Amino acid sequence: MIILYAAFKNTRMERTNNLGRDLEWFKEQGYDIPEQLAHCEIYSKYFKDIVENDPPAFISDFYNIYFAHRASGRKIGTMVSERILDNKELEFYK
Template sequence: MGLERSEVLAKDLEWFRQQGHAIREPSTPGVSYTRYLEELSEKDPQAFICHFYNTYFAHSAGGRMIGRKVAEKILDKKELEFYKWDGDLSQLLQNVRDKLNKVAENWTRE
């Protein structure tokens, strides 16, 4: 589906480590946020999907622009893997929209 970003994120973290940067373990706020999202996905799937939609589309659109600027300014034009997508991004985004709409088609307005 093209949603999986952890593998490419791991590649970027490894690149940073090779550049001499320390990669720390997840912080307490990060772990708490992860738990919150896991609980939200079980207790309130509609809210979780809304959050997912906003975050996913922000990272795929605006995030790519930010990633390019960061690469130009401080990474010696190194394009991070997180901002690369397999396939046509517009089509991947449309596929995500279609799947989310399918999931939500039986939800009530409330």
């Protein structure tokens, strides 16, 4: 199964580290960062399950998150940056 997903590693679309840097920046600005909610853990378990047991569902989810939302997410990020973050470019969108 791991070989099946080898093409999805090191795609330069990984966002975990960048999101962590953005959260640190928000903390430095005085914002409280909420704890992970229960539904996040439920989704994580669901996602791990489809990775192992339903490759087509994983591919669909991967496509929707990393490709379909990429353009609109960047646009939303730019708008938020311009309107409330004094043009701060968040790492998540780089």
